[in-house]
Amino acid sequence: MTEEIKRRASEIEGEIIKLRRELHQHPEKSGSEYLTRDILMRYLSELDVEIGPTYFKTGFAVVIRGREVGKTIALRFDMDALEMDELADCPFKSKHDGLMHACGHDGHMAMGVGCAMVLSKLKHMMKGQVKLIFQPAEEDAVSGGGAKYMIEEGVLDDAPRVDAVVGMHIWPELKKGEVGTKYGPIMAASDPFEISISGVGGHASLPHKCVDPILIASQIVVSLQSVVARNIDPFDAAVITVGQLSAGTRYNTIPQTASLKGTLRSFSQETRDVLKSHLEKIATAVATGYGGEAKLMFGNGYPALVNDDEMVADMKATVASILGEDAFKSVERPASGGEDFAYFALERPSVYLWLGYGESEAKVNPPHSPYYAFDEKILKDGVMTLCQVAVDFLK
Ligand SMILES: [Zn+2]
Ligand SMILES: [Zn+2]
Incomplete structure (x- = not known):
């Protein structure tokens, strides 16, 4: 299965980079990700997947069913951009004035579609279901974020009922090629x-x-x-x-x-x-x-994001199997930023992974910087990791 994931991920790498660039050119505000959803749908509707109902305005779920019924794992991808001008000299710069994908959510969504592309081809080898959750408004803590409202509207309880959730964020403090997480709280x-x-x-x-x-x-x-x-x-x-x-x-x-x-x-x-x-x-x-x-x-704050111990314990072997022995990083200190994935973690056993984009020497432009940028080669690593995590969980 691991070899199949690698092979399929390599095949679609060019397509997800193309998608990421299109999303990057069309950033939208929290809760207004309508064009974003249309772009994603254009890709997803070509695939052998079930596109589920809408949750909280622009959010939606996509279900991939294996050959036999089993457990359900959800993978979550956030969709919104930030209100700022892009100053980076980027060939696929934002076309929307005053808006920029400066937190990497364009990359997250491209990885989500990448997972749909890969897993829809491996269905015959899978037992159980994968639910891909595309979630609006992660950045809007003032309004309470999108996760809480998607959960209230049933995204975890609706069939197939979700047993566990995985989130991933492109992260500056880990190096390219690394994926990490930690036991207990990871975000404040x-x-x-x-x-x-x-x-x-x-x-x-x-x-x-x-x-x-x-x-x-x-x-x-x-x-x-x-x-x-x-x-x-x-x-x-x-x-x-x-x-x-x-x-x-x-x-x-x-x-x-x-x-x-x-x-x-x-x-x-x-x-x-x-x-x-x-x-x-x-x-x-x-x-x-x-x-x-x-x-x-x-105000409406986000709760602390606390990982599930058992899920964290499985990550080292999973990441090593797909990205290599040294790829997994055990993170020691949580980050003081907030993240509304915390609401998923309150409802179901969850793990939140960081996908490194740091260079060994050069300084990276951090999330929320107008110069924010990452090497798109990491997107394939993200897709492979998430697919392997899903497949291992369903075993
Ligand atoms: Zn952010
Ligand atoms: Zn973010």
Whole structure:
């Protein structure tokens, strides 16, 4: 089977690179991936696969059934681009002003179609089903992302019911030819928050007639520093950062209100809950203590992405079998970015893989850079790895 995967992946390499370039030229905003879906459909409808229903506007699933019914593994590919101008000198540069595939999701989708091309030719050798999930809006944490809504609409429960999920992201910290992952958390929970403080405004010369919201805001910022230091296990990692503090319109006036905005990062639900509850306790207690009031609001953050131990344990042998002995990298530290694949991992045993594009010497342009670029040779590695992971899981 491994030799068949390699052979088929080599055959389609040119086609998936062509597809990746077409997607790269037509980036779309989170939740508006309509043209993207049309491009993907043009390729997928040529194949012997079942194209499933639409989920969450532009998302959809594709099913490949083996000769016998068995378990179902899902492979997930995100679809959205970022609102930025492409500055890289790229021969297939973005044709959509102010939008760029700067996170590699064009490559992810091309790999998804590549998996459909390869696996649809190996169906007769497979037992069980593979569900390819094309997911919109990964980058839009403010609206809650696409994964959560696809799950709510049934993408994991609809037949064939999914038993496990695999995600893959093109990643700068691993080298070309490497695939890696880690046990436990691999991406952070990220929770935006806002604290609105009300006081009593008045003349700067009469502070005793006022409740100063600037003093309250300042005390809250200082007191929040104790949460990570005193409430979090020293062997856990967490961040509380206030990135915005606004209050006042004049030098000689105590304002009526103040506002703080910031973000929390954590790697487990337990730590995330501790951060949120202490943030709330401190903000309200400090404000009340000074005679004012604080209201706390959390935005739609993503939970921490936590890999399933058993699935991680299988990856070393799987990756070695298809890419070679040295290809698998055991990653030690999680990344502090968020990823809505986390919602799949909350629902089913899941593993999130990083596909390296780093060069050994040269500095790479990281995701979300206007110069972002990767060597398209890695796409074939990604397709082969994902196909092998699927086939091994279904065995
Ligand atoms: Zn991104
Ligand atoms: Zn991304």
